[in-house]
Amino acid sequence: MAGHGSKTVILAALGGNALIAGTKFVAAAFTGSAAMMSEGIHSLVDTGNQILLLYGMRQAARPATAEHPFGYGLRLYFWAFVVAILIFGLGAGLSILHGIEKIRDPHPIQDAWVNYIVLALGIVFEGAVWMVAFKAFRAEKGDGGWIAAIRASKDPTIFTVLFEDSAALLGLVTALIGIALAQTLEMPILDGVASVIIGIILALTAAFLAYECQSLLTGEGVSAPVRASIRSIAAAGNGVERINESLTMHFGPNDVLVALSLDFSNTLPAAGxxxxxxxxxxxxxAAHPDVTRVFVEAQSFEAHRRSLVEAAQG
Structure with a gap:
């Protein structure tokens, strides 16, 4: 399951989003700003998302049962995928619809200074949460590149919060610019345009998160260096003549299954x-603490090859 650091990141995000969501809705009702209403929806959806991620972590921590012999780790990936769908369906969808409504029926923003105060506070709170997620992800990624680290990460909680908060900061800046332009140029339609742009930002974020989470949910193996290390350890085993097959799968961020098919020397006794x-x-x-299960099949290369051919034919 995800570690303590992941839970800290989620709790920080939950507190920050809950703190600002209500303020945004009050400001939107007071000023009539579509962009601010979109930001309120965004923060409300994010608050719900963090609750779902915490629930997913709790589910993933359940011990294995006869019905789920490999545990419940994949449930974390399922709930992370649900979060991506909610960002798209609720956050992006409602923001775009609300923005289109404002574009069709533009009306001036009242007391815009309220929006500026709320947006400034939002940037402070979201920025603080973003820094927590950023530091946690930077510690996890090591010396690799950012995109490669996101693609390689098996803990969706950290990069989900990081992307949510990145989208939140972009949304806040967009809302700030949209409201300022709408007021300065006396073009209230720009407030609606800002709301649509916020929706598009959320849609793109959700699409990326959904893609990454579905990959984890459908069974990702370990990274290439770890695969090479596992094969090297197996090949060095006493009496191992050939590695027929080496399979790995993540059942959670720190729960890896390894299945090996090895061809042993015919002179090696059963006890050996x-x-x-x-x-x-x-x-x-010992080399890879995330590996929780190792299954080794002793099979000759020819028998293994025949089994693969039969599986392909049948």
């Missing part, structure tokens, strides 16, 4: 095979 299998399992888990 058992000792080698135990040694390989210990070595893999």
């Amino acid at each position: 095979v058992e000792d080698t299998v135990s040694a390989i399992e210990r070595a893999i888990k």
Whole structure:
């Protein structure tokens, strides 16, 4: 499941979004700003999303049962995917619809200074939450590039919050510019345009998050360096002549299944095979603490090849 750092990031985001969501709605009702209403919707959706992520983490922590022998870790990925759908359906959809309504029926913003105060506070709060998520993700990513780290990350909670808050900051700046232009140029239609742009930002964010989460949900393996390390450890086992197959799958950010098909020397006794299998399992888990299960199949290369051919034909 996700670690303590992930929970801290989510709680920080939950507190920040809950704090500002109500303020945005009050400001929107007071001033009649479509962009501010979109921002209120955005913060409300984000607050709900953090609750769902916390629920997903709790579900993922449940112990394995006979019905779910590999545990419930994949539920975290499911709820992260639901979060992406909610950002798209509620956040982006309602923001765009509200903006179109304002474009069709533009009306001046009343007491715009209220919006400026709320947006400034929003930038402060969202910025603080963004820094928490940014620091957590930077610690996780190591020395790799940002995009590569996001693609390689198996913990959707951190990068989901990071992208949510990035979208929130962009939305706040967009709302600020839209309201300022609408007031300065006396073109209230620009307030509606800002709302539509906020919706588009949310839609793009949701699309990226959905793509990453569905990949995790449908079964991602470990990174190439970890795969190479596992194969190297297996190949070094006493009596191992060939690695027929090496499969891995993440059942959670820190829950990896490894399945190996190994061709052992015909001269190695059964007890020797058992000792080698135990040694390989210990070595893999010691080198990679996220590996929680290692299954080793002893099979000749020819038998393994025949099984693959039969599986492809049948």
